[in-house]
Amino acid sequence: MMSRQAVFMRQAVDLGYVDEWHIWNFARKDSDRAWLEREFGDARFVLTENDSLDYVRFSAFELARREIGVVAQNDAHLLFQMTNGECIEIVFGAFSNTRTLLRKFDHVGSYGLHAEPVEVSNLALRPGVENVVVLEQEGDTVSIHLNGEPLFVVPGFARSDSDILVHTGYGSQGIWRDASVQQKIRLVECGKEGFDGFSLAYAHYASNLYADNLFLKLDDDIVYCDIEMLDDFFAEIARTRGGNIVSANVINNGVCAHYQAKHGYFPGLPLEFEYPLQGICGSLWESAPMCATLHDYFVDHLPQIKDKALSGPKLFELPPLDRFSINFVGFKHVLFAYMQAAYFAAQPSMDDEHLMTRVVPKLFNVEKSIFAPLLVSHLSFWKQHETLDVEKVLARY
Template structure:
């Protein structure tokens, strides 16, 4: 099987809602198999939206606070399979006492001890703990396995007494905790240990990077690169959260081109509002000069379009005025060896072995650094078009609401029942 996996670094709700509609249609049609939404949000509101919108959490970095993972009752245990080396944290909040919280640290202190604490609800959002919070502790040498996922079962007997078992070993039974009414279960890693919940196999799932890091995206590439055996046969797509138009009836063609041309390191879609693509679109006669002059960005980076809201708005208006018709390049495939914006790109899973990135500029690494080292070109594929809303410099003093509304109308026309039949033919 060669699954198609889309990766999106999320996310701004106002920018991402249109993309969500396109991708859910692609999932329904079977063009995409999995959508991995990486939560790199910067506001509490966006984090809450991503949490609600995009399914269960599969992975969280070691600095991520508790995430809700399920419930437990006398008739239904909580079970999960957790890949973690040490410091598995499980917190339960009783349904009848929602302000109370009990925290179990399984395999803490470098996988040597475990403990039970009573903490407040607000302490779930940070890692500070006081010594007097501990209710129970004992040595548990090598409780957690670093070589395989750990089977975790949290259960409650009819009297409300909870038990936690890890890898078929009873870690603890705590009759002093009355959970007769059931409880909500939260989970996290910590103290240098990332956590992966291996039983989460939903088609749309969340991955949460460590918060407040500069250039945080390396965390996602490193996740996949260290699991190359699992993803070796996959085709990966990566798109920005503010992609506001996708030519869905050409997406499968784009994926098939990627599969059959392994000599390219990355392949980019033909992107509206992308400096390199705009230069190539105009050179091919697809953008008249009345819209603006779109120069070759120096070295493929920056340029007047990248920094100008006015130029971006004119280009978007022209594209929308063509009713979303493509702006073809002079060739069906343009080989490219300079930097380019990676608004919508694809790579092969087998190339993940080269993508264990440090904390760095991922755009430069993927479009210049790694391809140059490997002696492999990248490419821009003319016959699949997407539209990218804005770059950071374009957003200074610019309100894109009217533009988002226009792309919303275009999306509705493309995904209407009348437009569905051609898409179904493509997917079949």
């Protein structure tokens, strides 16, 4: 499904409509994970949590020189293995970011927290910005640098086929990347799935690092986007007050379909699109035949529908407390703070769509609207997907 999205999002980035595209890897199938790695693996980001001390895989050592960027407030741990089996751990910004430690362990199984360091440096992390760590095999030693300053020299050879492992913890979240690759498209790995992964994503962007940005959140099965209207979409978000939510004009979205039909988008189409009760489910949401017919009509009449979207009302205001499918929505940074509060106020397993479109508006008087000039197409809801001929629909796009 994302193969269509990859085309238009890469175009959007190349043309400057979107500054960065972050793809969060919540894949449920090995084949999907493999596809994401093939498409976007050159620019992986690894997110490490502020309350976990478990090491996660960053990458293989592979090259004689590795440049690793890390943003963390303190305690950025990095572990790799030497050919003699010895494990090397570096703790950047230990002890409230006052020093950096080098630890050695006989083998992976002997690794332990709070082991005594064999060397200590007074160099520490620069908080709030990216720090560059360089690991370099130079002859029969591995040298370690932080932000251009030498830290430690370890005798021996690093195992090129072993993994570089990382973690943060101790109240510090970490963002790790290959600093030798400057990419605007990034695959984000966090080791979480489902509701836990979604809540971690919202928490990540609540950081002050992103305070000046505008955001677009889109589902993996958005298969068409009129990217020439993205600038206008972001301009509308910039004009909104506070954490108000702006949706694109989504094909195959029950609430959007009601407004589209009401304003004459589908002349001659023998379908009724009622407003779903409280914005939830509805006849389109559950019907694969309606979904397929709507996609066919949209592809066959795209120029006419574009004209209607541009010539009709610019905004459709939505009922404040009704649910709305957030297939393709934009907002300012403050919404992430609202989402954090909503996660705290609601059950931990509550889905992000309910929180964003029902809980947040109730707590913070957030308004929702549909920006009519930006047309996008959403492939299917899970109920439609059960019997939908997905390949046939995708072929139309």
